[in-house]
Amino acid sequence: MRRLAREFGASFTFCEVFLDQFVLNVSKKSKARFYLAVQDSDKPVGAQLMGNSSDEFVPAALKLLEFGFDLIDLNYACPVKKVVGKDRGGYLISDPRRAVEIARRVREAVPSAVPVTVKLRKGFDDSARSREDFFELLSGLLDAGINGIAVHGRTVAQRYQGSADWFFLRDVKEFVSVKRNFPNVSVLGCGDLFSAETVVRRMRESGVDGVALARGVIGNPWLFAQTRAAMEGRPIPAPPALREQKETIGKHFQTALELYGESRATKIMRKFGVAYSRLHPEPEVVRIAFVLCKSSKQWFDILDEYY
Numbered sequence: 001m002r003r004l005a006r007e008f009g010a011s012f013t014f015c016e017v018f019l020d021q022f023v024l025n026v027s028k029k030s031k032a033r034f035y036l037a038v039q040d041s042d043k044p045v046g047a048q049l050m051g052n053s054s055d056e057f058v059p060a061a062l063k064l065l066e067f068g069f070d071l072i073d074l075n076y077a078c079p080v081k082k083v084v085g086k087d088r089g090g091y092l093i094s095d096p097r098r099a100v101e102i103a104r105r106v107r108e109a110v111p112s113a114v115p116v117t118v119k120l121r122k123g124f125d126d127s128a129r130s131r132e133d134f135f136e137l138l139s140g141l142l143d144a145g146i147n148g149i150a151v152h153g154r155t156v157a158q159r160y161q162g163s164a165d166w167f168f169l170r171d172v173k174e175f176v177s178v179k180r181n182f183p184n185v186s187v188l189g190c191g192d193l194f195s196a197e198t199v200v201r202r203m204r205e206s207g208v209d210g211v212a213l214a215r216g217v218i219g220n221p222w223l224f225a226q227t228r229a230a231m232e233g234r235p236i237p238a239p240p241a242l243r244e245q246k247e248t249i250g251k252h253f254q255t256a257l258e259l260y261g262e263s264r265a266t267k268i269m270r271k272f273g274v275a276y277s278r279l280h281p282e283p284e285v286v287r288i289a290f291v292l293c294k295s296s297k298q299w300f301d302i303l304d305e306y307y
Contacts (some may be wrong), residue, residue: 001221002042002045003255005221005224006224007221008223008224008225009225009227011210012045013044014018014129015035015047015048018050018059018060018064019051019088020049020050021060022053023063024059024060024185032067036064037259038067038069039143043057044071045069045070046070047073048073049068049072049075050074050078050083050089052062054101054105054106057074057102057106058103065108065111065114065280066092072114074118075089076121076231077089077093077119077121077156078090079121079156079159079160080160083179084156089156090121092137093121093123093130093133093137093156096133099137100140100141103118103130103140103141104145107145107146115147117146117148117149118149118150119150120134120151120152121151122151122152122153124155124156125155126157128299134278138172138175140285142268147186148185148186148213149176149187150188150189150190150212151172151187151189151190152164152190152297153168153191153192154191164190164191166202169187170205170207173206173207179282186210188209189206189208189212190212193214194216194223196223196229196231196236197230199211199231200227206300211227213227217280218272218275219272219277219279220279222240232251240288242306242307245276245279246307249276249307252269253269253299253300265294265296266295266298266299273286273289273293274287280306285306286302289302
């Protein structure tokens with residue numbers, strides 16, 4: 001998925017979030033080859049870390065640099081209940097002192113040429129206290145020397161319910177660049193970005209420096225090229241024809257097959273097949289076909305039949 005994103009115009013990509021303990025304990029001969037594989041064609045690529053203690057965050061960050069990642073991103077945003085319940089991810093928004101200390105120690109340990117960024121949400125919940133915690137945390141992160149932030153316009157409590165608040169993103173950008181005078185710290189916005197037109201509108205409304213595309217490009221990597229065209233004032237490319245979809249989906253599966261092998265690749269790729277099916281004229285029929293797929297032969301048979 002990262003490699004497709006780069007080919008379709010993403011400036012850089014992130015890997016799936018890693019638990020710091022996983023990074024510290026993984027062997028290069030086992031799961032590392034699946035999760036920590038970095039090739040020159042992937043670059044620049046960032047690694048996102050999650051945990052609750054700087055004692056593990058720091059060595060995990062340094063180990064990720066050894067694997068070849070170019071940027072370290074600290075996840076203070078994950079809303080999953082079992083993550084928050086262990087004082088990780090989105091929990092850290094409610095504990096600014098601990099969160100700032102982790103960021104400060106990682107920034108000090110990582111070479112100055114390597115960017116350190118932080119993924120945040122609007123707050124832990126919609127309370128006034130939560131907003132105060134957010135800006136206390138943000139102020140501390142700026143003083144700790146972080147290079148950028150990506151802010152999702154929902155609270156941790158919201159998870160993915162309701163709509164992302166881009167007016168809050170405007171407040172964040174103003175706080176960083178004007179009130180605290182850190183114009184060189186990049187502010188990225190994210191949340192509900194499913195079309196190029198929406199991206200351009202949200203950037204203009206909020207004044208953010210860029211966006212992080214996530215759910216919107218799963219099954220639709222063409223959104224990168226469409227967004228880049230819209231941002232440059234060029235005509236937005238038309239949605240991909242079935243032949244182009246077939247070529248991309250086949251390439252995606254072939255890459256997974258080479259990395260994971262037959263059984264694992266087929267299981268992992270089902271969710272991508274479901275996502276790709278949304279662009280098909282018969283989405284429900286194609287979605288069911290991908291869900292039932294159990295082999296590479298069946299996968300390519302689906303492409304031949306429906307694409």
